[in-house]
Amino acid sequence: xxxxxxxxxxxxxxxxxxxxxxxxVLSYIIxxxxxxSLFAINKTKWLSGLKQLPFVFSVLFFxxxxxxxxxxxGPERWSSIEIKLSFIIFPYLFxxxxxxxxxxxxxxxxxxxxxxxxxxLLLIRGTYYALQNQPEYLTYSGFSNFIHTAYFAxxxxxxxxxxxxxxxxxxxSNPQLLKFSWFMLAFxxxxxxxxxxxxxxxxxxxxFIALSLHxxxxxxxxKKVLVLIGGVFVVLFFLVQLFPAIYYRFDNLLHLDxxxxxxxxxESSEVRLLIWxxxxxxxxxxxxGGVGVGNANQTLYDFxxxxxxxxxxxxxxxxxxxxxxxxxxxxxxxxxxxxxxxFKGWQKTIKTNFILFLLTSLLFLNxxxxxxxxxxxGVLFFSFFTNLFFNYNYESLTKQGS
Numbered sequence: 001x002x003x004x005x006x007x008x009x010x011x012x013x014x015x016x017x018x019x020x021x022x023x024x025v026l027s028y029i030i031x032x033x034x035x036x037s038l039f040a041i042n043k044t045k046w047l048s049g050l051k052q053l054p055f056v057f058s059v060l061f062f063x064x065x066x067x068x069x070x071x072x073x074g075p076e077r078w079s080s081i082e083i084k085l086s087f088i089i090f091p092y093l094f095x096x097x098x099x100x101x102x103x104x105x106x107x108x109x110x111x112x113x114x115x116x117x118x119x120x121l122l123l124i125r126g127t128y129y130a131l132q133n134q135p136e137y138l139t140y141s142g143f144s145n146f147i148h149t150a151y152f153a154x155x156x157x158x159x160x161x162x163x164x165x166x167x168x169x170x171x172x173s174n175p176q177l178l179k180f181s182w183f184m185l186a187f188x189x190x191x192x193x194x195x196x197x198x199x200x201x202x203x204x205x206x207x208f209i210a211l212s213l214h215x216x217x218x219x220x221x222x223k224k225v226l227v228l229i230g231g232v233f234v235v236l237f238f239l240v241q242l243f244p245a246i247y248y249r250f251d252n253l254l255h256l257d258x259x260x261x262x263x264x265x266x267e268s269s270e271v272r273l274l275i276w277x278x279x280x281x282x283x284x285x286x287x288x289g290g291v292g293v294g295n296a297n298q299t300l301y302d303f304x305x306x307x308x309x310x311x312x313x314x315x316x317x318x319x320x321x322x323x324x325x326x327x328x329x330x331x332x333x334x335x336x337x338x339x340x341x342x343f344k345g346w347q348k349t350i351k352t353n354f355i356l357f358l359l360t361s362l363l364f365l366n367x368x369x370x371x372x373x374x375x376x377x378g379v380l381f382f383s384f385f386t387n388l389f390f391n392y393n394y395e396s397l398t399k400q401g402s
Contacts, residue, residue, distance in 0.1 A: 008036040009103045012093070016111035019384070020118040020155050022147040022377055030089060040097055049095030054344050054390045058383075061337040062087040065293050068330050074294025080329070083376060086383035094387040101399070104392050105170060108162050115159040116184050118146055119191040126194070140196040147377040150370050153200020154362060155381065156188040157207050164211050165355050169398040198268070199369045203362050210361075214354055264310040271312050272320045272369065278303040279324040290331035299328065318374055322367035325374060345386060353393035359385060 011033035018025055049055060065084045069077035122143055129137035136142040144152045167181045192204045209229075265271055282291065282299055291299045297318050304313040319325040326334045345360030363372070363382060372378030 004036055004039040008033070008040045008097075009099065011036065012099075013103065013106045013110045015384070016107040017114040019111060019380065020114045020146065020152065026376070026380060033093065034089065037093060037097060042098060045098055046096040049092075049097075052095050052390075054341060054387070055091040055095045057337045057340045057344065058087045058091040058387075061334060061341070064330055064334045064337065068290065068293040068334070072292025072295060074292045074296075075298055076296070077292070077294025080293040083374070083379055086379045090383035090387045094391050101392070101397060104388065104397060105166075107388065108166065108397075109170075111155075112159045112162055112184065115156055115188065118152075119156065119187060122146070123191070123194075139194055143191075143194045143196075148370075148375065149195040149197040150200050150366060151372070151375070151377040151381065153192045153195040153197045154203060154366055156192050156195075157200070157204045157362065158359065158385065160185050160188045160204075161207055161211065161355060161358060164208075164215075165394065166397060199366055203365055206365065207358060207362060210358055262311075263308045271309075271317065274309050275300070275304075275312055275317060275320055276324060278307065278309065279319050279321070279328060282328050283324075286331060287327065288331045289333060290327065290329045293329035293334075296325060296329035318371045320369060320371055322371050322373055325371040341386065344390070353389065355394065356386075356389040359389060 011029050015026065015029045015033065018029060062084050065087075066081055069081050074080075122145060125145065126138035126143050129135075129142075141149055143149070146152065147155075163181045163185050167178060171177045171181070189204065192200055195201075261270055261274055263274060265274070278300060282303060290296070297316070300319060301313060301316065303309075319328060323335065323338075326338055342360055342364060345356055345363075349357035349360070363386070366372055366378075370378065372382060
């Protein structure tokens with residue numbers, strides 16, 4: 001392997017490890033990865049990669065973003081282009097280059113390890129503060145110090161999925177590592193509960209129920225399904241007893257009265273319903289072309305002010321739904337390529353590439369309550385892993401001799 005190729009393969013592995021920690025270091029890693037890609041170009045692979053539909057949809061989404069930002073302007077036009085660069089960078093890096101399967105494995109193992117060390121540091125930090133009579137550092141945003149709680153919970157869920165799906169095949173000759181991986185899986189589940197993100201906890205249960213059904217589909221009976229569902233509720237009950245802060249967050253949702261919403265509220269579930277109502281009002285006259293990607297949030301703030309959404313205005317909240325966020329900024333022109341990416345993530349993958357099917361479903365779930373593509377932690381995760389799993393399925397990553 002040429003020296004420059006070693007560096008080209010090193011940076012995606014480093015990126016996978018550092019992703020759960022967030023921060024500007026990720027930008028420098030991407031720049032280095034791009035730089036060394038210039039020394040690994042294969043013309044045939046490069047040209048074939050440009051023709052792949054997910055590549056085309058991603059680039060189209062980025063182009064629409066650039067056109068909207070330049071044409072309609074707005075206070076966030078340049079930051080919108082900057083954060084959406086991932087939609088052209090990662091398709092280029094994954095579709096236009098060949099990576100040995102061993103390198104892709106290292107990317108995924110590095111990501112799992114990064115989540116473990118990030119969670120461990122956060123747990124140590126939270127425990128330290130808890131001993132100083134500051135228990136709030138062990139739950140929710142006080143716990144997830146590196147990135148947003150919903151995103152960290154999603155990261156941890158994917159790390160757990162990788163362990164369940166790939167580790168038994170990759171490390172079957174290393175029983176000690178396999179045993180430790182199950183410890184990591186349990187640790188990730190605890191950290192997800194400490195994040196106290198409602199969508200994160202829901203996503204975790206959806207993912208692991210789906211995995212259980214997928215792995216046991218040939219042995220399933222009604223009795224086993226009922227036992228599995230009952231087991232989930234039992235685990236949930238005990239975890240709620242251990243982490244009462246989580247109960248209070250879900251309790252607010254269960255007692256939400258959608259007919260009497262408090263416009264001054266900033267409680268996550270209530271304020272989302274208020275915001276989505278404003279999103280619908282904006283889209284009534286801006287559905288085709290949107291208000292401009294650089295004007296989307298300011299338009300929301302203006303509607304909050306006009307209609308008295310004090311809590312949402314005070315916290316400068318975005319749409320908290322990526323489909324609404326995209327539709328407001330880019331209209332149908334942006335919503336269409338984004339939706340086509342989801343369609344490609346689901347198309348025929350439940351049998352041929354289950355992890356891509358599951359990842360796409362989890363991303364869809366998170367898009368319903370978070371504007372994931374407005375934050376670096378969200379857009380980097382989305383672009384890195386969707387493009388990786390578009391190119392590598394279970395068979396290619398577990399074949400003998402890889």
